[in-house]
Amino acid sequence: MAEDRSTRGELGAFLKARRAELTPAAVGLADDGTLRRVPGLRREEVARLASISVDYYSRIEQGRLQVSATVLGALARALRLDAGQQAYLYELAGKPIARRIRRGPQRVRPSIHRLLDQLDRSPAMVLGRYNDILAWNAAATALYLDFAQLSLQERNYTRLLFLDPGIRNLHVEWEAAARLSAATLRLETAGNPDDARLTALVGELSVRSPEFRQWWGGRVVSSASHGTKHFRHPLAGPLTLECDTWTSPDDPDKRLVVLTAEPGSPSDEALRILTSWSAEDTSTESTQ
Incomplete structure (x- = not known):
């Protein structure tokens, strides 16, 4: 009751x-x-x-x-x-939309990992519950950071947007990106108000980020699936990329996010150079 x-x-x-x-x-x-x-x-x-x-x-x-x-x-x-x-x-x-049952840690199939690797020119990642980053490709590492160096708790897109200075500075329109990420996170609370992981994440962000605390109180929700993102990369310079998101048909808690550039555009060339640098760094590390 x-x-x-x-x-x-x-x-x-x-x-x-x-x-x-x-x-x-x-x-x-x-x-x-x-x-x-x-x-x-x-x-x-x-x-x-x-x-x-x-x-x-x-x-x-x-x-x-x-x-x-x-x-x-x-x-x-x-x-x-x-x-x-x-x-x-x-x-x-508690009406037509049924609450989803949580079934423990989420896994990404090997075929999805292969798909990410084949998108060698397009930064891509798989987001799970709470906007956790479950998988990513080398292009995403080149654009954002090396997610493998983060702990599981830190490997969360919303958390990085609000708490990591490098990710914050990367986004030209940071406020719009952060508001949208908080709004997608808000959707999780409707069907899972007492989820311990979600409660801990929201609590941490509310304490450490005044912007998150203010926007969370506005109870804005969103399920946006596409848009344009503007970045200022410290090596590649300005980038304008289209962001498209697809929800997994067999697990609505997983979303594939892919960033692409208009072919032949300055952003396309900058992304090509950035990903080639990343590939060279990876090759150098593997031979040492």
């Missing part, structure tokens, strides 16, 4: 955070001109958009009742939630 109340409280906090981001104009409502004590939509405006009573919506935000799938759908539409946010909302409510 206590867990149900805790989850309902998180659902209410998530709804409150989302309505704070919206304006009446953004959802097609006329601004009545009165002074708003807090930013965003009022509870009565959300209730009107979702066709439910203000009292009913207030009790949802206060965590005082369970919510039906029908009402969840109405709230998702009213608050303009994207696919990732809707998934998170339904997870919190």
Whole structure:
């Protein structure tokens, strides 16, 4: 019972955070001109958009009742939630999206390791639960750092973004990358609120990073699968790379992330030089 109340409280906090981001104009409502004590939509405006009573919506935000799938759908539409946010909302409510069972340490098949190695010009890695880095290729090492030198606890993409100065400086648009990584991590908490590994990671980041602590409190979630990343590499210089992510069909907790450059572009040439340097270093080490 206590867990149900805790989850309902998180659902209410998530709804409150989302309505704070919206304006009446953004959802097609006329601004009545009165002074708003807090930013965003009022509870009565959300209730009107979702066709439910203000009292009913207030009790949802206060965590005082369970919510039906029908009402969840109405709230998702009213608050303009994207696919990732809707998934998170339904997870919190314990509705259609089933909670996944954790089955111990994740493994990467040998065939996936071979695939990574064959992507010799494209930095690529496999991310698992909590954005842990499970596998990577030489190009990813050349771009980021040597993940093999890190402990298992340190080998986490979100942790590196927030706590490693080198990785932070590598990203030209660090704030956007860090916010997105925190938002994908937030998705994990809906189905696994009491997971010890996740709790420890969030706790460490909240203590050591004021930015993470602030953004985590905003309860933003995301399941973005593609985008453009801009890097400033200390050896290769500026790089503009397209990032694409594929979720494993047999394990939704694993994602393949691949970075590519436009053929013939300055970034493509810089990436070619960077990966060739990395290959030469590896060859030199192997002969010593």
